[in-house]
Amino acid sequence: MARPRVLILAEDCNPQWPSLPIVGYNYARALGRAADITLVTHVRNRDNIEAAGDMTGPVSYIDTEWLAAPMYKLARALRGGDQVAWSTSQMMAYLPYLAFEHQTLRRFRPRLAGGEFDLVHRITPMSPTLPSPMAGRTRQPFVIGPLNGNLDWPAAYAGEQRREKERLRALRGAYRLLPYARRTWRRAACVLAAFQHTIDDLTAVDPARIVSFPEIGIDPAIFHAKGRRPAFSGPGPFRFLYAGRLVPYKLPEAAIRAFATAPALAGHRLSIIGDGPERPRLEAMVAEAGAADRIVFEGRKSQAEVAGAMREADAFVFPSIRELGAGVVIEAMACGMVCLVADYGAPGALVAEGRGIAVPLAPLEDLIVDLRAAMERCVTDPAPLAGMVARAQAHAARFDWDEKARYTAQIYEAVLAGRPLGDFAAYA
Numbered sequence: 001m002a003r004p005r006v007l008i009l010a011e012d013c014n015p016q017w018p019s020l021p022i023v024g025y026n027y028a029r030a031l032g033r034a035a036d037i038t039l040v041t042h043v044r045n046r047d048n049i050e051a052a053g054d055m056t057g058p059v060s061y062i063d064t065e066w067l068a069a070p071m072y073k074l075a076r077a078l079r080g081g082d083q084v085a086w087s088t089s090q091m092m093a094y095l096p097y098l099a100f101e102h103q104t105l106r107r108f109r110p111r112l113a114g115g116e117f118d119l120v121h122r123i124t125p126m127s128p129t130l131p132s133p134m135a136g137r138t139r140q141p142f143v144i145g146p147l148n149g150n151l152d153w154p155a156a157y158a159g160e161q162r163r164e165k166e167r168l169r170a171l172r173g174a175y176r177l178l179p180y181a182r183r184t185w186r187r188a189a190c191v192l193a194a195f196q197h198t199i200d201d202l203t204a205v206d207p208a209r210i211v212s213f214p215e216i217g218i219d220p221a222i223f224h225a226k227g228r229r230p231a232f233s234g235p236g237p238f239r240f241l242y243a244g245r246l247v248p249y250k251l252p253e254a255a256i257r258a259f260a261t262a263p264a265l266a267g268h269r270l271s272i273i274g275d276g277p278e279r280p281r282l283e284a285m286v287a288e289a290g291a292a293d294r295i296v297f298e299g300r301k302s303q304a305e306v307a308g309a310m311r312e313a314d315a316f317v318f319p320s321i322r323e324l325g326a327g328v329v330i331e332a333m334a335c336g337m338v339c340l341v342a343d344y345g346a347p348g349a350l351v352a353e354g355r356g357i358a359v360p361l362a363p364l365e366d367l368i369v370d371l372r373a374a375m376e377r378c379v380t381d382p383a384p385l386a387g388m389v390a391r392a393q394a395h396a397a398r399f400d401w402d403e404k405a406r407y408t409a410q411i412y413e414a415v416l417a418g419r420p421l422g423d424f425a426a427y428a
Contacts, residue, residue: 003035004409005118006035006036006119006412007108008028009104009123010025010040011100011125013025013039013124014048015048015052020124023217025055027217027401027404027405028041028123029055030404030405031056031121031123031409034405034408037056041059041062042100043065064096067095068100072092072096075089075092075093088165090130097130102133105133118416119412120134120140122143122144123145127149128147128201129172129178131178131179135183136187141416142187142188143188143190145193146192148195148215148324148346149324150197151323151324151345153166153169156362156363159248160249161248176204181204182204190415191210192210192211192213192215193211193212194213194346196212196349198324208421208422211427212424213408216327217399218399218401220334220397222307223310224335225334225335229311231314232386237268238269239271239313239315240269240270240315241273241317242274242317243274243309244273246275250319251364251367252282253281253282254342256295257368258369258372259375260285260286260289260291261372262375264376265379268379269294270317271313272295272298273299282297283297310331314337315339315375317375318347319359322344323342323344326345326346329346330399333395334399337392338385338388338389339357339392342367351392354387356388356392359374410424
């Protein structure tokens with residue numbers, strides 16, 4: 001079968017911006033090696049995409065700054081910055097995203113009507129709460145996803161939810177009543193959905209049109225175990241690493257308190273990579289524990305720098321209690337680390353089947369006790385860790401962007417041929 005011709009919608013798509021924008025960029029670029037794509041993205045991404053010079057297909061830029069800019073400023077004011085209150089951010093993104101797709105449809109309607117494309121695939125935004133006005137309005141099948149969302153706040157962490165300014169989370173279910181929402185799910189030929197917590201949210205979608213497909217991926221040129229420090233056998237201290245934003249829901253506090261209060265870990269080291277509003281409180285916590293000589297804050301780092309730090313460390317400690325995708329866990333696996341995570345959401349799914357250590361989700365003080373015990377076992381009984389790492393590395397290889405793009409191309413072929421999507425097992 002000839003390579004499918006795909007119009008890719010990716011409003012968030014930027015090689016220099018973390019989280020969703022770089023995920024969208026890496027996925028779109030890889031899709032261009034498996035299909036003939038035309039990428040449509042926001043004009044805010046133009047400079048960085050053109051500077052990178054490696055997008056695999058033509059790019060069209062949509063300018064909705066007349067609406068997106070003031071809505072972004074309003075969102076920042078309501079959120080008190082851009083680190084917390086993600087529900088508020090999503091609400092403020094609704095109208096600008098509708099404008100993006102409406103303008104895209106106007107620009108590409110003649111080419112779509114003329115049959116220049118076989119499919120339309122929206123890859124970002126990835127939230128199920130943002131519908132697609134283009135679904136069902138073209139002659140081409142419409143593919144959406146991978147989507148990720150619908151992970152409830154654990155009841156025991158109401159305090160962290162308040163510090164994250166997530167009071168509007170209670171209104172999330174109202175997205176199903178928004179204009180275009182019902183039509184999006186009724187008209188989409190295929191919905192890619194990450195992890196069971198997202199699939200459970202898609203009640204309006206025929207399960208036969210859902211393919212389980214996580215949104216996260218890795219660049220094996222950056223995240224790999226080649227030349228890594230010999231793990232678990234020294235010489236020197238056992239090295240633990242946390243990498244992520246320093247915000248309440250990622251719970252860096254749990255990693256710090258578990259490490260600082262464990263006598264068995266007194267001669268070892270914990271590195272904290274990342275920054276955020278919690279940093280002053282965490283630094284004060286470390287100082288009060290007298291642990292500043294062995295708990296080191298390293299600030300923000302580039303992806304390459306994070307990967308290098310992962311190859312120098314032994315265990316990745318990531319107790320986040322509301323993690324939808326957890327791409328950083330897959331990155332740590334690929335770099336040859338054993339991962340210690342809270343058993344909730346994506347991290348628990350990723351380390352399942354002996355690929356890491358999942359600490360049961362529990363109230364904070366109990367979680368710290370269990371995490372401390374898991375960290376101590378890494379030091380006192382490292383023998384089981386090598387097997388976990390081997391299984392984790394094999395699993396992480398499935399998240400190579402090119403491997404995921406080839407799988408996506410198979411889904412395209414099935415959609416175009418009218419074959420059942422139920423033949424596609426859960427990707428990972």
